Amino acid sequence: MSEKILVVDPERCTGCRLCEIVCSVKHTGVSNPSRSRIRVIKWENEGFYLPMKCQQCQDAPCMAVCPKGAIYQDQELKRIRVDHDICIGCRSCISACPFGAIGWDSAQSRVFKCDLCSGDPQCARFCDMKAVDYLDARKAQLAKMREAAENYAELLRRHGHLAVEAR
Amino acid sequence: MALNRKIAYIDLTSGKIETASIPVSWRKKFLGGRGLDAYLLYKNVPAGCDPLGPDNALIISAGLLVGTMASASARTHIMAKSPLTNYLGSANMGGFFAPEMRWAGFDHLVIRGRAERPVYIYIHDGEIEIRNAERLWGQGVYETQKIIRELLGDEETQSLCIGQAGERLVRFANVMTGRKNAAGRTGMGAVMGSKNLKAVACRGTMDLAISHPLEALEYNKKIIDQVISTKVSQIMQRWGTPFIYGVTNTTGLVRTKNFQENQLTNSEDIECENIDRYSFGTEGCFGCQVHCRHRYIIKEGAYAGIYAQGPEYTSQGAFGAEVGCRSMDTVLTCNHLVNDYGIDTLEVGSMMAWAMELYEKGIITEKDTDGLSLEWGNDQAVIEMVKRIAFREGLGDILAEGPLRAAEKFGPESKKYLIQVKGMSNLHSDERATPALALNVAVSSRGSDHLRGRPAIDLYNLPLKVLEEVYRSPDGYDGPLTNSYSEYIGKARMVMWQELVYMAVDSLGICKYHTVFLSPNHLAFGEFSHLVKLNCGLEVTPRDIWDIANRCYTIERLFNIREGLTRRDDWLSDRYFDEPTKLGLPVARGKAIDREKFRALLDEYYRLHEWDEEGMPLNSLSERLGLDELLR
Amino acid sequence: MKIGKIMEGPRDGEVRCLSCFTRFWPQPGAQQASCPNCAIEWRISWPYPKTAKIRGPVWETYPRDLKDNARNDAKPPKES
Numbered sequence: 066m067s068e069k070i071l072v073v074d075p076e077r078c079t080g081c082r083l084c085e086i087v088c089s090v091k092h093t094g095v096s097n098p099s100r101s102r103i104r105v106i107k108w109e110n111e112g113f114y115l116p117m118k119c120q121q122c123q124d125a126p127c128m129a130v131c132p133k134g135a136i137y138q139d140q141e142l143k144r145i146r147v148d149h150d151i152c153i154g155c156r157s158c159i160s161a162c163p164f165g166a167i168g169w170d171s172a173q174s175r176v177f178k179c180d181l182c183s184g185d186p187q188c189a190r191f192c193d194m195k196a197v198d199y200l201d202a203r204k205a206q207l208a209k210m211r212e213a214a215e216n217y218a219e220l221l222r223r224h225g226h227l228a229v230e231a232r
Numbered sequence: 233m234a235l236n237r238k239i240a241y242i243d244l245t246s247g248k249i250e251t252a253s254i255p256v257s258w259r260k261k262f263l264g265g266r267g268l269d270a271y272l273l274y275k276n277v278p279a280g281c282d283p284l285g286p287d288n289a290l291i292i293s294a295g296l297l298v299g300t301m302a303s304a305s306a307r308t309h310i311m312a313k314s315p316l317t318n319y320l321g322s323a324n325m326g327g328f329f330a331p332e333m334r335w336a337g338f339d340h341l342v343i344r345g346r347a348e349r350p351v352y353i354y355i356h357d358g359e360i361e362i363r364n365a366e367r368l369w370g371q372g373v374y375e376t377q378k379i380i381r382e383l384l385g386d387e388e389t390q391s392l393c394i395g396q397a398g399e400r401l402v403r404f405a406n407v408m409t410g411r412k413n414a415a416g417r418t419g420m421g422a423v424m425g426s427k428n429l430k431a432v433a434c435r436g437t438m439d440l441a442i443s444h445p446l447e448a449l450e451y452n453k454k455i456i457d458q459v460i461s462t463k464v465s466q467i468m469q470r471w472g473t474p475f476i477y478g479v480t481n482t483t484g485l486v487r488t489k490n491f492q493e494n495q496l497t498n499s500e501d502i503e504c505e506n507i508d509r510y511s512f513g514t515e516g517c518f519g520c521q522v523h524c525r526h527r528y529i530i531k532e533g534a535y536a537g538i539y540a541q542g543p544e545y546t547s548q549g550a551f552g553a554e555v556g557c558r559s560m561d562t563v564l565t566c567n568h569l570v571n572d573y574g575i576d577t578l579e580v581g582s583m584m585a586w587a588m589e590l591y592e593k594g595i596i597t598e599k600d601t602d603g604l605s606l607e608w609g610n611d612q613a614v615i616e617m618v619k620r621i622a623f624r625e626g627l628g629d630i631l632a633e634g635p636l637r638a639a640e641k642f643g644p645e646s647k648k649y650l651i652q653v654k655g656m657s658n659l660h661s662d663e664r665a666t667p668a669l670a671l672n673v674a675v676s677s678r679g680s681d682h683l684r685g686r687p688a689i690d691l692y693n694l695p696l697k698v699l700e701e702v703y704r705s706p707d708g709y710d711g712p713l714t715n716s717y718s719e720y721i722g723k724a725r726m727v728m729w730q731e732l733v734y735m736a737v738d739s740l741g742i743c744k745y746h747t748v749f750l751s752p753n754h755l756a757f758g759e760f761s762h763l764v765k766l767n768c769g770l771e772v773t774p775r776d777i778w779d780i781a782n783r784c785y786t787i788e789r790l791f792n793i794r795e796g797l798t799r800r801d802d803w804l805s806d807r808y809f810d811e812p813t814k815l816g817l818p819v820a821r822g823k824a825i826d827r828e829k830f831r832a833l834l835d836e837y838y839r840l841h842e843w844d845e846e847g848m849p850l851n852s853l854s855e856r857l858g859l860d861e862l863l864r
Numbered sequence: 865m866k867i868g869k870i871m872e873g874p875r876d877g878e879v880r881c882l883s884c885f886t887r888f889w890p891q892p893g894a895q896q897a898s899c900p901n902c903a904i905e906w907r908i909s910w911p912y913p914k915t916a917k918i919r920g921p922v923w924e925t926y927p928r929d930l931k932d933n934a935r936n937d938a939k940p941p942k943e944s
Contacts, residue, residue, distance in 0.1 A: 074866075076513065076866050077868075079513065079516035080515055081515075081518060081519055081523060082328070082518055082519065083303075083516075083518075083520070083521065086299070086519060087301075090301055090442055090445045090448065090449050091445075091446075094441065094442060095439035095440060095441045095445070096300055096331075096439075096441075096442060097437065097438070097440060098335070099335075107387070109387075109410070111539060112411075112512070112515070112527040112539050172439070187449070190453070191452075191453065191456070191521075193456070193469075193521040193868055194521075194523070194866075194868045195868075212866075463875055463915070466911065466912070467911050467915075467917060469868050470867060470911040470912070471911065475917070478917070478920050479882060479918070481920065482918070482920050483882055483883075497926070500907075500920065503919060503920060505919055508865060511865050512865055513866065514865075817882065817883045817904075817927065818883065818927065819883065
């Protein structure tokens with residue numbers, strides 16, 4: 066199976082925060098954004114929204130800092146996981162994560178982070194705008210490239226440099 | 233679970249705060265949100281009280297499904313006695329306030345009294361504080377929310393607040409949250425201002441448990457797909473409610489130059505497609521995939537460069553057709569101003585249009601306007617008047633009193649040109665060609681208004697089979713239905729059905745764009761029942777929800793009757809009957825409402841509601857709904 | 865401005881005449897089209913590449929008067 070990655074496009078985000086509650090309901094059974102693995106960070110006075118979540122780093126600081134080796138990369142989905150049987154709850158990983166993507170769940174007294182919903186991330190599934198999307202790693206980049214290139218094509222089209230598309 | 237949120241009774245005079253649980257029996261009788269608000273209002277507001285006095289209660293609530301796995305469950309409802317109409321005041325808005333209030337532990341706030349100095353209420357994880365708001369007083373809506381976040385040092389704080397219009401007790405000032413979400417109608421912002429309450433801020437991190445989380449999650453996906461599969465939702469996702477203008481203006485259903493015409497010809501510039509020039513993306517309320525509003529930047533004029541949200545269909549009418557303006561820049565500028573000043577876009581537009589007709593007829597002159605030329609289509613005058621009304625300057629001070637009080641100042645002749653019901657102006661829709669829509673504005677429990685019971689799908693000429701599926705359930709109505717919008721037959725049922733479905737969604741806290749409003753294929757009583765069960769663990773059948781909505785709507789009626797409402801108040805301005813439309817497509821041209829047929833329609837509407845000929849709920853209805861006991 | 869997913873469905877490219885409610889299909893991408901039943905001319909917009917919407921009338925040819933315009937004699941709407 067080819068590798069998939071969770072991709073964020075802030076220009077598509079409408080700021081609705083549905084990803085936050087589907088994440089918390091899926092993982093904890095309750096609606097509570099403070100227990101969600103994904104959060105939409107907002108610049109409300111400028112209208113800019115950026116969903117933030119675990120980047121599943123290759124050289125993950127959380128993994129490096131863990132004194133018990135409880136954090137590891139899962140080979141199947143290439144995600145960074147916490148083995149709660151080994152974890153001592155020291156929260157070093159919370160400090161180490163450069164993205165703030167690891168949180169402390171007071172109700173369960175343990176750390177939490179994105180686990181890609183074992184291959185079916187609910188944030189991406191529910192996001193109609195696809196501001197969060199779960200894409201084939203080898204195709205994701207090209208999709209973005211095409212989108213950016215479309216502006217160029219549109220410019221040529223507007224100036225009559227492209228043939229009219231047969232519909 | 234979602235049933236454990238509380239009510240807080242806050243007395244701003246004494247500073248006393250009491251909290252109470254909401255009994256499950258209340259949930260079964262009123263659900264929550266607007267339905268429970270109606271009951272609380274009836275019980276907590278003394279008959280005949282001054283709407284701007286300390287006895288009036290301002291009730292702020294989150295619907296029963298807010299924050300749960302029910303798509304677009306974002307709605308805040310606000311109730312009080314209205315300073316505009318002296319009847320029921322009631323307004324609903326989206327945004328992110330209501331879910332935050334639930335995560336902070338509360339569903340309903342009943343705010344009474346009057347603070348000596350400006351205050352704001354801060355609610356966080358079960359705690360409520362009354363705080364000094366002198367730094368906020370005088371600020372607009374955008375800045376107020378920004379300063380609250382700075383004061384609290386928490387960007388996640390969600391606030392609702394009033395702008396300068398609410399502080400000045402403009403009788404149609406609104407309560408706002410975010411950049412554009414407005415609890416717009418009936419002057420709830422003036423009630424807040426009269427209590428010296430500038431804002432309510434919430435921040436919560438408390439769990440809202442879902443009864444059947446994984447099933448609720450899957451069902452949520454199903455209803456989202458159901459909603460966004462309709463063409464109307466897809467167009468809303470793209471252009472928002474302004475898309476409606478293309479249809480209604482083309483047909484001839486748009487009030488133009490106050491009420492003189494029913495269409496603004498050659499108004500391409502204010503069509504929804506043109507918003508693309510200003511927009512850099514859409515915005516969703518909490519959990520909503522319809523994301524129907526734009527994030528835009530004003531391009532021209534004194535406000536160029538400002539970031540605002542919207543506009544809605546209502547602003548295209550208020551600052552376009554009604555006042556004869558054909559400029560998107562004007563619409564977008566005024567939309568920004570009303571949102572920042574905190575004032576109802578519909579009422580502002582209608583009051584200005586009326587003043588412009590009075591100016592045209594010579595009933596008011598440049599002496600009254602301080603030299604401002606109120607000619608149709610004068611963009612600069614329209615922008616200026618928005619400010620004058622919000623700040624109560626000159627003529628604006630009179631218009632800020634609302635239609636009936638302003639008409640007293642200008643004399644009886646001026647009253648003839650007013651388009652109002654129960655002292656509240658209508659939006660810019662012209663209902664002369666559409667009896668069902670006309671009935672809705674005449675009978676709405678909060679004065680002339682489309683969001684109480686508009687059967688918008690009546691305009692679609694749908695196959696009868698579809699209408700029957702919608703309007704015969706859940707109580708098995710077996711009377712007539714017709715699918716032509718020029719008809720009077722069966723329309724009373726459509727209005728009554730829509731009134732109850734809107735009451736239900738407002739009680740659940742879901743957006744109307746997810747319900748049978750603009751599409752027959754959206755949610756109604758069946759889906760509501762399932763959502764309540766999965767999210768709250770409460771068993772209510774579709775028929776139960778129908779009865780609950782009926783109970784709550786009847787309480788609103790009884791509140792109005794207690795404040796002096798009679799059958800005469802359920803009636804339209806004479807112009808609807810006496811001045812046939814001049815423009816539009818053949819289906820909408822040369823049309824006026826027929827008095828006799830309309831009277832019969834009103835009789836039928838009362839009969840369907842089980843009200844007597846005077847519009848008074850019958851004893852048999854009160855008994856069945858248990859109202860005698862509840863309201864004693 | 866980025867738009868949401870591209871919709872495709874059985875109603876692709878279809879619009880419904882606002883006067884006589886006849887369904888018809890403008891040429892893909894066309895900015896104008898007239899109703900095959902009542903001949904009223906419409907301006908068309910495309911919210912998505914395959915979704916058509918009536919934007920408004922062509923004002924120059926819009927039925928002006930109840931008496932003098934033949935276009936007003938539209939056939940009654942068909943039950944769809």
